[in-house]
Amino acid sequence: MHIIQELLFVIAFGVAVYLFYRKARQIRQNILLGRDVQLNDEPAARWRNLLLLAFGQKKMFRNPLVAVLHFFVYAGFVIINVEILEIILDGILGKHRLFAPLLGGLYPVLIGCFEVLAVLVLAGCAIFLVRRNIVKVKRLNQHELDGWPRSDANYILITEIVLMLLFLTMNTADQALQQHGHEHYINTGAFWVTGPFVSLFSGLSDGTLIAIERTCWWLHILGILAFLNYLPYSKHLHIILTFPNAYYADLRPKGKMENMPAVQKEVQLMLQPELAADAPAGDIPKFGAKDVPDLTWKNLLDAYSCTECGRCTAACPANITGKKLSPRKIMMDTRDRAEAIGEQIAKTGSFTEDGKTLLRDHITEEELRACTSCGACVQECPVSINPLHIIMQLRRHLVMEETSAPQEWNMMFSNIENNMAPWKMSPDDRDKWAVEMNG
Amino acid sequence: MQIKTMAEYAANGETPEILFWVGCAGSFDQRAQKITKAFATILDKVGVRFAILGKEESCTGDPARRAGNEFIFQMMAQNNIAVLNGYEVKKIVTACPHCFNTLRNEYPELGGHYEVIHHTTYLQQLIDEGKVRMKEAGAFKGRKITYHDSCYLGRANNIYEAPRKVLEALDAELVEMKRCRSNGLCCGAGGAQMFKEEEKGTTRVNFERGKEAVETGAAVIASNCPFCMTMLTDGVKEQGKEDAVQVLDIAELIAQQIA
Numbered sequence: 001m002h003i004i005q006e007l008l009f010v011i012a013f014g015v016a017v018y019l020f021y022r023k024a025r026q027i028r029q030n031i032l033l034g035r036d037v038q039l040n041d042e043p044a045a046r047w048r049n050l051l052l053l054a055f056g057q058k059k060m061f062r063n064p065l066v067a068v069l070h071f072f073v074y075a076g077f078v079i080i081n082v083e084i085l086e087i088i089l090d091g092i093l094g095k096h097r098l099f100a101p102l103l104g105g106l107y108p109v110l111i112g113c114f115e116v117l118a119v120l121v122l123a124g125c126a127i128f129l130v131r132r133n134i135v136k137v138k139r140l141n142q143h144e145l146d147g148w149p150r151s152d153a154n155y156i157l158i159t160e161i162v163l164m165l166l167f168l169t170m171n172t173a174d175q176a177l178q179q180h181g182h183e184h185y186i187n188t189g190a191f192w193v194t195g196p197f198v199s200l201f202s203g204l205s206d207g208t209l210i211a212i213e214r215t216c217w218w219l220h221i222l223g224i225l226a227f228l229n230y231l232p233y234s235k236h237l238h239i240i241l242t243f244p245n246a247y248y249a250d251l252r253p254k255g256k257m258e259n260m261p262a263v264q265k266e267v268q269l270m271l272q273p274e275l276a277a278d279a280p281a282g283d284i285p286k287f288g289a290k291d292v293p294d295l296t297w298k299n300l301l302d303a304y305s306c307t308e309c310g311r312c313t314a315a316c317p318a319n320i321t322g323k324k325l326s327p328r329k330i331m332m333d334t335r336d337r338a339e340a341i342g343e344q345i346a347k348t349g350s351f352t353e354d355g356k357t358l359l360r361d362h363i364t365e366e367e368l369r370a371c372t373s374c375g376a377c378v379q380e381c382p383v384s385i386n387p388l389h390i391i392m393q394l395r396r397h398l399v400m401e402e403t404s405a406p407q408e409w410n411m412m413f414s415n416i417e418n419n420m421a422p423w424k425m426s427p428d429d430r431d432k433w434a435v436e437m438n439g
Numbered sequence: 440m441q442i443k444t445m446a447e448y449a450a451n452g453e454t455p456e457i458l459f460w461v462g463c464a465g466s467f468d469q470r471a472q473k474i475t476k477a478f479a480t481i482l483d484k485v486g487v488r489f490a491i492l493g494k495e496e497s498c499t500g501d502p503a504r505r506a507g508n509e510f511i512f513q514m515m516a517q518n519n520i521a522v523l524n525g526y527e528v529k530k531i532v533t534a535c536p537h538c539f540n541t542l543r544n545e546y547p548e549l550g551g552h553y554e555v556i557h558h559t560t561y562l563q564q565l566i567d568e569g570k571v572r573m574k575e576a577g578a579f580k581g582r583k584i585t586y587h588d589s590c591y592l593g594r595a596n597n598i599y600e601a602p603r604k605v606l607e608a609l610d611a612e613l614v615e616m617k618r619c620r621s622n623g624l625c626c627g628a629g630g631a632q633m634f635k636e637e638e639k640g641t642t643r644v645n646f647e648r649g650k651e652a653v654e655t656g657a658a659v660i661a662s663n664c665p666f667c668m669t670m671l672t673d674g675v676k677e678q679g680k681e682d683a684v685q686v687l688d689i690a691e692l693i694a695q696q697i698a
Contacts, residue, residue, distance in 0.1 A: 062622075252544070253540075253543075253544050253595060253596055253597070254594050254595045254596075255540035255544055255591055255594075255595025255596055256540075256544035256545055256595075257504055257505070257545060259545070259548050259549070260509045260513075263509040263510055263513050264513050264517075264549060266510075266513075267510060267513035267514050267517055268513075268517060270514075271514070271517055271518070271521075287509070288507065315622070317624055317625040317627060317644045317647070317648075318638070318640070318644070320624070320644075320647060321627075321637075321640045321641060321642045321643060321644050321646075321647050322639075322640035322641030322642060323637075323638045323639070323640040324638065324639075325638075366638055366639075369635070369638055370637075370638040370640075371630050372590070372625045372627060372628070372629040372630040372632050372644065373505050373590070373629045373630030373631075374590040374594065374625035374629050374630070375590055375594040375595055376590075376594065376622075376624075376625065378594075379594050379621050379622075392505070392507070395505075395506065395507035396507040396509060397507075398507055399506060399507030399508045400507065400508065400509060400510065405506060405507070405508075406635045406636070408634055408635040408636065409506045409508075409631060409634060409635055411634075412502060412503070412506070412631065412634040412635075413503055413506070413508050413511050416498045416500070416502070416503055416511050416515060417511055417514070420463075420496075420497035420498055420515070421463040421466070421467055421497075421498050422463055422498060422502050422503075422633075422634055423463065423467055423468075425463075425467045427494060427497075428494060429466075429467065430461075430466045430467070430493065430494050430496060431442075431444070431466070431491065431493040431494055432466075433461075433465075433466065433472045433475055433476060434442040434479070434491060434493065436476075437440050437442055437476060437479060437480075438440060438441055438442055439440075
């Protein structure tokens, strides 16, 4: 009997890990669809970001109450997963509470801590469900979340609650069996949270208790393995990608736009034609971004790291004043498009034009034109995403590849070119104010 | 007062302490010209030897770049850098955070390396050094002033304290808007929005910000950017408070109260 359980466990575990690996590789390929950028400079600053922004969740604390709840869920989930190690070893070896004899008196303390965390996770997730579905916090209920994204968020929270309940129920049944003196269930002493609840189960027969304990054990571990494989299809992938995304976060001042060396060179040759003779003829580069492969791999890593919390959108002056732009939607659109391209490559082996692009099929010109480049979205993002970089690359494509700009912008361009100022003013009047002061 | 250009300094074989980069708004916009004049007055009073580029100055290219037109940006930037490097300019002070951001962050990789200072930081330095002193019984003493963080000074360059320290020198009561410092709400002009009609929405960004500023009950909204100035002035008008609430640049406040 035991050997069958062990075998089933090993198979379930192996399949889950393999499926996750396959999907993770696919996502890596999708991210690498983006153009290359070097983001390995200043490792000290990058490790600092990793520690502060990812592990420390520094930006979450801009809203302390939510930050504390989120920290409970995060810490609880990560730390309780240490228990998974024992569960996996038990599963493979057909043992029960493998670490209990090794740790002695420390074991119930450790499990006690896990139980306290489990309750905090449970409470945190419950409050988050209330915020989403009853209080209806604005940023968690905007229309770009209609459909799957809203369900996704609820599924995650409900799953975490269920997993925690299974863990606690399992421990309760386990202690009841210990009290019954069942030999397989070695004595660990009472656990902190579930200890007082054991009396609820004490009237049940050994058979029923074992059934409860085993069912919870199996559902708990299968649930975790299923959750692992749900991650890559969900916004919840942020629990993994936050870490690399913090490491590769942009270290430049937020006001600095990415330079375009190809345009720099072209203008240089125009202003200093004497250099042209020595200049090698280069390929005609693409200006800006129209589709996902034109963006950087960091932009795509951003898209996969986004957990759709909407702090960016809640701080966006355009969105606040009712414009169509939502930085969160920019990230969701980018991920959707990267997924679509990835699927096509998986099916046909390569990416061919499918008549769709990120620009227009996902993100409209109206959205892009509402951006004030204020940087609030970049500032707010707890997981180091830069929606502004994508917006600016799409704008560059619109203007330089399609000469698509509002009429007023075209006038502004021509004023700058001809009068060295965005308004139609005579360059000779530039120092008029000084002449007035000089009297 | 005698405001001299870099060309005039160079012709006399002299070098000024700083180049005052005026910017397009400061040069051409009637309201912003007052900021320019106020700042020049302070510099003159303190005895800072400063120059302007005069007719040799061009747009930094910021609005073109942010609208997506890199060609125009590069043309402006490379021309400006040639002029600045030609005069061997080392230190630039500007009263426009957009010019400041572009000169400081975007010109270096195109070959323009200068120490670039925003005028609020420069004023703070002058106050700290005791070169700028305020009148004893200042007009703003005890009055409520609120300060609007421009995006390009604040989030873009992490400068939040210098302008506030300058305002403290006025002995005024500084009241913050709910969205301030890194949470500050944009005025609506950045990213080349200044030069086009806003997209369709439920309200305008500057109306939203104007409302928030007026709600502080401040008599003065202090700004540090000529574009914010335009936007906030309109925002205050929309609230019908143009008679009760003044929008003034930090340089104007100091120029009024300098001893």
